[in-house]
Amino acid sequence: MSTTKGLEGVVATTSGVSSIIDGVLTYHGYGIDDLADYASFEEVVYLLWNHKLPNKEELSTFNKQLASAAKVPDEVLDQMKMYPIDKVHPMAALRTAVSALALYDEDADEQDETANYQKALKLQAQLPTIVTSFSRIRQGKDPIAPKEDLSFAANFLYMLNGEIPDEVSEKAINKALVLHADHELNASTFTARVCVATLSDMYSGVTAAIGALKGPLHGGANERVMAMLSEIGQVEKAESYIKDALERKVKIMGFGHRVYKDGDPRAKHLREMSRQLTNITGETKWYDMSVKIDEIVTNEKGLLPNVDFYSASVYHSLGIEHDLFTPLFAVSRVSGWIAHILEQFENNRLIRPRAEYTGPDHQNWVPMEKR
Structure with a gap:
């Protein structure tokens, strides 16, 4: 049995979400340079989930769907106020809060296409609300509800500091979100796919992915x-x-x-x-x-x-607190995690690799009194 440390170079699945070929990154075949220069983050999310760029009407509908899904349950915000604010890292807070979201979604364990799409909208829309709410709670401030007439990028900055951002700041966040949206089978995406391949729910998959992203060799x-x-x-x-x-x-x-x-x-x-x-x-x-x-x-x-x-x-x-950098990464990358989770559900097979055993063998049982 041959092994590869860290699975480097191992092809573990097929995917149509994104590709890295000869150093070129694409989302569903669209080059990252064009997307970074011209696309809104909302367009990119739609592309990742629907395999095509939206037309004007489709984008308008999608924006409204995201806006209507952005409110986090009050119970989750109340729980966040009970976290050890002076000790907990925002990524740990995000991981815990996202897991808690499932408790207040009656369709959390439903696996049909409609239920999964609704969960996708909630997760994409609510992660920035969670991140910005935690930031404000630990400063002794009240969370700020999102504005339905702001872009996804502008809303993040607005919910963070209470001010509608200038065009340069909005553009910068939008571009960063686009660049971080997906990246083939990275560690957190692989984690999400392994999790849902057991037919666990989407909240579990995203929570697992956040745990992987938290590490300094990945999102940290x-x-x-x-x-x-x-x-x-x-x-x-x-x-x-x-x-x-x-x-x-x-x-x-x-x-x-x-x-x-x-x-x-x-x-x-x-x-x-x-x-x-x-x-x-x-x-x-x-x-x-x-x-x-x-x-x-x-x-x-x-x-x-x-x-x-x-x-x-x-x-x-942009005035973003340093320990919010990785949660902001998650706010973007959840779009890719969800795309891969949906793809995994479409043609699922349990992900169960093997390991080459390197421990001792031929050991004989020793009774307790002789050890």
Whole structure:
């Protein structure tokens, strides 16, 4: 029996949701560059779930469906107020709250197409409400209900700080959401598919995926990037900090990607957003520092930045708390998780790989008195 550590290069399933071929990322065949430049996040969600871009009427209907599903049950918000606010990470809060949503959905365990689509709408619409509500609750503020006339991206920022965002900020969040929506069979998506392949429910699949995304080797990387930038503090200190870290063989978060050998195609979009936003805020040091680190790591190690690296300074420039970076990732990626969950349900087979045994063998039972 041959094994591959981390299942690297192993093809585990077929999928029509997204592809990474020769370093090019597509959603249902549409290139990520075109989607990032021209599409609204709502269009991308519709594409992922329905396998086609919506026309004007379809998009209008879909936007209304999302808006009407965005309210989180009061019971879940009340539970969030009981969390140990000063200790819990927002990803743990999100994981717990999403699991709790199932308790207040009478169709949580229904598996027909209509019920699953309604659950998909609720999960997509309610994750940003949960994330922003938790942020406000821990500040001693009341959650803000979403506005039905705002875009998905604008609503996130509005629910977070109570102000309707400017066009640049809305565009930046929209682009980040589009870039993070799906990424083939990444760790959290694989987790979601393994979970629902048992015919567990969609809430369980998304909760499991959030648990996988929480790790610093997956969604948690962008938060670690910002922690590093904050620790460095000044552009002049970047070179000595990074070279010392490389000498000590410390992993520099936000670099390298298992499936991209010539660079993550999403990174350039976030790099440009970082440049624009840091210029607007007057804190260009975050962009300049990132570029300096990029140059050093690329030259010294041959590693290129991935989607997490420049997203850190983008989110920081938008005033988003650093430990909300990964929950924002989840707000986007739930669209892809759901697309894969729906696809798994359509042609399901229990996912049950084998493991090569490496433990001791031929052991004889030893009675208790002789051990």
